[in-house]
Amino acid sequence: xxxxxxxxxxxxxxxxxxxxxxxxxxxxxxxxxxxxxxxxxxxxxxxxxxxxxxxxxxxxxxxxxxxxxxxxxxxxxxxxxxxxxxxxxxxxxxxxxxxxxxxxxxxxxxxxxxxxxxxxxxxxxxxxxxxxxxxxxxxxxxxxxxxxxxxxxxxxxxxxxxxxxxxxxxxxxxxxxxxxxxxxxxxxxxxxxxxxxxxxxxxxxxxxxxxxxxxxxxxxxxxxxxxxxxxxxxxxxxxxxxxxxxxxxxxxxxxxxxxxxxxxxxxxxxxxxxxxxxxxxxxxxxxxxxxxxxxxxxxxxxxxxxxxxxxxxxxxxxxxxxxxxxxxxxxxxxxxxxxxxxxxxxxxxxxxxxxxxxxxxxxxxxxxxxxxxxxxxxxxxxxxxxxxxxxxxxxxxxxxxxxxxxxxxxxxxxxxxxxxxxxxxxxxxxxxxxxxxxxxxxxxxxxxxxxxxxxxxxxxxxxxxxxxxxxxxxxxxxxxxxxxxxxxxxxxxxxxxxxxxxxxxxxxxxxxxxxxxxxxxxxxxxxxxxxxxxxxxxxxxxxxxxxxxxxxxxxxxxxxxxxxxxxxxxxxxxxxxxxxxxxxxxxxxxxxxxxxxxxxxxxxxxxxxxxxxxxxxxxxxxxxxxxxxxxxxxxxxxxxxxxxxxxxxxxxxxxxxx
Numbered sequence: 001x002x003x004x005x006x007x008x009x010x011x012x013x014x015x016x017x018x019x020x021x022x023x024x025x026x027x028x029x030x031x032x033x034x035x036x037x038x039x040x041x042x043x044x045x046x047x048x049x050x051x052x053x054x055x056x057x058x059x060x061x062x063x064x065x066x067x068x069x070x071x072x073x074x075x076x077x078x079x080x081x082x083x084x085x086x087x088x089x090x091x092x093x094x095x096x097x098x099x100x101x102x103x104x105x106x107x108x109x110x111x112x113x114x115x116x117x118x119x120x121x122x123x124x125x126x127x128x129x130x131x132x133x134x135x136x137x138x139x140x141x142x143x144x145x146x147x148x149x150x151x152x153x154x155x156x157x158x159x160x161x162x163x164x165x166x167x168x169x170x171x172x173x174x175x176x177x178x179x180x181x182x183x184x185x186x187x188x189x190x191x192x193x194x195x196x197x198x199x200x201x202x203x204x205x206x207x208x209x210x211x212x213x214x215x216x217x218x219x220x221x222x223x224x225x226x227x228x229x230x231x232x233x234x235x236x237x238x239x240x241x242x243x244x245x246x247x248x249x250x251x252x253x254x255x256x257x258x259x260x261x262x263x264x265x266x267x268x269x270x271x272x273x274x275x276x277x278x279x280x281x282x283x284x285x286x287x288x289x290x291x292x293x294x295x296x297x298x299x300x301x302x303x304x305x306x307x308x309x310x311x312x313x314x315x316x317x318x319x320x321x322x323x324x325x326x327x328x329x330x331x332x333x334x335x336x337x338x339x340x341x342x343x344x345x346x347x348x349x350x351x352x353x354x355x356x357x358x359x360x361x362x363x364x365x366x367x368x369x370x371x372x373x374x375x376x377x378x379x380x381x382x383x384x385x386x387x388x389x390x391x392x393x394x395x396x397x398x399x400x401x402x403x404x405x406x407x408x409x410x411x412x413x414x415x416x417x418x419x420x421x422x423x424x425x426x427x428x429x430x431x432x433x434x435x436x437x438x439x440x441x442x443x444x445x446x447x448x449x450x451x452x453x454x455x456x457x458x459x460x461x462x463x464x465x466x467x468x469x470x471x472x473x474x475x476x477x478x479x480x481x482x483x484x485x486x487x488x489x490x491x492x493x494x495x496x497x498x499x500x501x502x503x504x505x506x507x508x509x510x511x512x513x514x515x516x517x518x519x520x521x522x523x524x525x526x527x528x529x530x531x532x533x534x535x536x537x538x539x540x541x542x543x544x545x546x547x548x549x550x551x552x553x554x555x556x557x558x559x560x561x562x563x564x565x566x567x568x569x570x571x572x573x574x575x576x577x578x579x580x581x582x583x584x585x586x587x588x589x590x591x592x593x594x595x596x597x598x599x600x601x602x603x604x605x606x607x608x609x610x611x612x613x614x615x616x617x618x619x620x621x622x623x624x625x626x627x628x629x630x631x632x633x634x635x636x637x638x639x640x641x642x643x644x645x646x647x648x649x650x651x652x653x654x655x656x657x658x
Contacts, residue, residue, distance in 0.1 A: 013051060013097045013189040016042040020464040021194045027431040028195035029464045031085045032204045035562075036584065037196065043069075043097045044077040050104040052183060053097035055081035057196070060090045068180075069095065089411035091196040098188035102129045102179045109170060118163065126170050127158035133182045150178055200412045202242070202310065202385065203435040203467060205561040207498065207551050208505030209241040210474065212528050213249065213300070214271060214290060220534045223271060223290025226300040233300075235537065237307040239511065239544060240551025244304055245312040245387055247475070247529075249297065251279035251288050253320020256343075256352035260531045261518075264352070273529050275316050275389065276353040278323020284374045294381065301382045312416070313378055316389035317371055318344070319355045325370075326355060332367045334358045359395035368398060375406055385414045391429055392419040403433035416469055430466040436503060441470040441496075445481050447577050447596060451568050454500055454579075458566045468563070470501035473510050475529050478517050485598030487513045487541050488645035492598055494543065495650040498550045499592045500579070502563050509535060512542045546627070553626055553652060558583040559590045567612070573604030576641065580609055589613045590626070594650035595643035603642040610637055613655045622656040633658070 018041040020029045031037055039055050053069040069081035083093070105126050112118045134150035141147075156169035169175065216232040217224020236244055252272040259266040266272060271290070281289055287297055301311050319325055325332055326341065333355050334342040344351035361367060375386070391399055399415075406413050417434040419426050430437050444453045457468050472493045473482065482489050490513045497504040509524075512535060516525040526533060537544075554560045559581040569578040575597040582589045589612050595602045608615070608623075615621055620635040627650075632639075634655075643649060 011187060011189040012045045012099050014044055015095050015097055015189055015191045018095060018191055018194065022431060022465050025192055025194045027465060028197040030197050030199060032199050032201050033085050033088060035085050036082050037085060038082045040078060040080045041095055042077050043079045045099050049099040050107050051097055052100040052103060053079055053095055055083060055093065055095055057083050057091060057093040059087050060092060085198050088198050088200060091198055092193040093196055094193045095191040096185065096188050098185050100183060105129060113167060123157050123166050123170065127154045130154035130157065133179055137182050146178055146182060199414065199435050203414045205502045206242040207240065207554060208243040208245050209236045210245040210505060210507040212247055215528060215533050220532060223532060225292040226296035227292065230300050230303045233304050233307050233309060237309055239548050243310050243312050243385060246314060248274040248277055248314045248316050249287055249291055250277045250284055251281040251286055252276055253279050253322040253353060255321040258353055258530050262530055271532055273353065276320040277316060277318060278320045280322060283323050283325060285377045298381060310385055311383055312385035312387050313383045314389055315375065315386040317357055317394060320353055321355060331361055331363045332357055359398050372402055372405055375402065379406065379410055379413060384412055387416045387418055389418055391417050392421040392425045396428060396432060400432035427466060436467045436469045439468045439470060442477050442479050447574050450577060454566060458563050463564060468501055470497040470504040472497045473507050475507055477522050478524050479522060483515050483517045487543065488598035488649050490543055491546060491649040492594055492596060494547060494550060495594050498554060499560060499652060502561050511544050511547045512539055549627055557588060557590060559588045569609060570607040571604055573602055575602045576604050578606045582612060591653040593641055598645055601644045605638045606641050608637055608639060615655060620658040622658060623653045624656060626652045626654055
């Protein structure tokens with residue numbers, strides 16, 4: 001005898017093509033509290049019954065919260081629903097759909113009335129459906145007032161009143177609401193649950209400022225202490241930044257210490273690279289003696305928080321030859337045939353001052369636990385943002401485990417992946433838990449490059465899990481565009497980074513238009529990675545006022561705090577890029593127009609999104625540049641712009657009706 005068919009095969013309703021989802025639900029979609037998650041699916045069944053569907057969401061293991069789904073494309077069976085994300089941490093959502101006998105009956109009743117085909121039995125059929133609902137309510141909630149209300153309505157439909165009154169009762173709003181609330185879902189189909197991770201808002205929006213604290217003191221011949229470096233924090237806060245990112249702050253090895261300009265031999269007094277972590281003074285949970293003590297760090301962090309700044313700390317899991325782990329746990333490193341520990345290499349480059357860890361060593365569990373301990377140590381000292389150095393060079397499963405363990409203790413911890421690597425690896429790091437990701441923005445400089453790349457980040461499935469952080473420069477990357485373009489190039493890249501992306505960052509010196517490079521490279525001359533470098537923060541030619549104004553606009557206008565509403569608009573000049581953003585849910589449209597050419601005057605015509613801006617066709621209106629409050633009278637869809645480097649490099653415009 002054949003086996004009985006599985007229960008699932010007896011469910012008439014099919015739920016397919018649920019969006020959004022990441023790899024069939026293997027990885028979570030990402031949002032932040034207050035964002036609305038829009039969900040769609042194909043929902044259909046055999047026959048002609050009316051279907052009902054709800055979208056459900058809950059914190060993992062909690063109570064479901066549900067909202068109705070609607071049939072948005074009847075001929076395509078495409079349904080839509082949405083919910084507002086409320087909680088932090090791990091959530092899940094699914095869809096429940098069923099063939100709704102009552103709604104099918106209610107749908108047909110007006111058609112029968114219009115055709116004059118209502119028979120007494122038709123009303124009795126409906127009344128029976130209502131009585132069954134009353135019985136379900138009474139069994140589940142004996143004290144509920146809904147059961148007697150349903151019985152009263154069933155009696156009204158089946159009673160002896162004139163048929164018109166019975167039909168009115170059947171089609172009443174009261175009955176519809178009660179029957180929806182107590183629908184018969186006994187044969188419902190439920191989709192698989194899909195994971196959702198809800199980060200705090202800083203994972204979605206923020207302006208980062210990268211600085212070396214050792215360079216922020218009064219004496220250029222020695223490292224600043226954290227208490228001295230705290231003196232620079234008001235400057236960063238006045239520029240409008242949200243996050244102060246610090247390279248590694250730990251003791252620096254002396255063996256094979258790098259000298260100025262990445263020289264293989266350090267001169268006396270050279271401080272070495274902060275990424276060569278570990279010395280006799282300690283390792284990853286210790287402070288470089290030049291910076292002070294852990295109490296000094298705590299004071300620095302407290303001062304940053306007083307000024308409205310968060311500290312992001314570099315998480316670089318590698319060691320100098322002098323790190324205590326090299327002596328205490330040599331098994332955590334890779335060894336060569338002669339027994340020596342293998343230092344870092346990227347042929348032909350050699351990094352003798354750095355030993356990579358072996359994440360697959362025989363004692364890998366102990367190593368992983370130690371790295372978790374390190375991370376939690378800094379969380380306990382108030383660090384809730386980590387910029388992770390080269391995560392793509394470590395075992396990927398390690399990051400999935402570490403991030404999950406840390407966020408189980410504090411769901412508000414944010415991890416930024418510094419992975420300038422191949423796209424598949426960058427995407428996978430985002431899927432397994434990284435809150436933000438570095439991007440290729442630095443190398444996207446033409447109109448076509450920027451448009452294509454930002455559309456990929458914001459208008460494809462990548463948007464659901466990959467949050468870009470558009471750093472305009474880093475201590476390792478000074479693009480030729482900045483080297484050669486002068487002050488106007490820095491203005492253009494600032495405007496682009498800060499308005500294309502909800503999260504962006506600069507490395508100190510950007511606001512001063514520092515453009516000196518090692519010839520033929522993207523490396524800074526006199527790189528701060530290898531020396532203490534004091535910045536002349538009031539040097540001529542800076543763009544500090546523009547930085548501060550743009551950051552102020554980002555905080556004031558919600559349109560600039562999200563990536564998903566980015567839209568590009570036509571121009572007739574390939575050197576002029578136009579795009580807009582709106583606040584989620586619509587409204588608050590801002591139009592950005594940027595001259596990508598830092599050396600020549602450019603002008604042309606820009607197509608304004610009138611409908612999105614709430615402007616009538618053909619009317620005149622005011623286009624106000626929020627950067628300097630300049631106002632222009634524009635009319636209709638196409639309008640003229642003119643940019644002269646040194647005078648104006650772009651607009652951030654709001655429209656006012658004439």
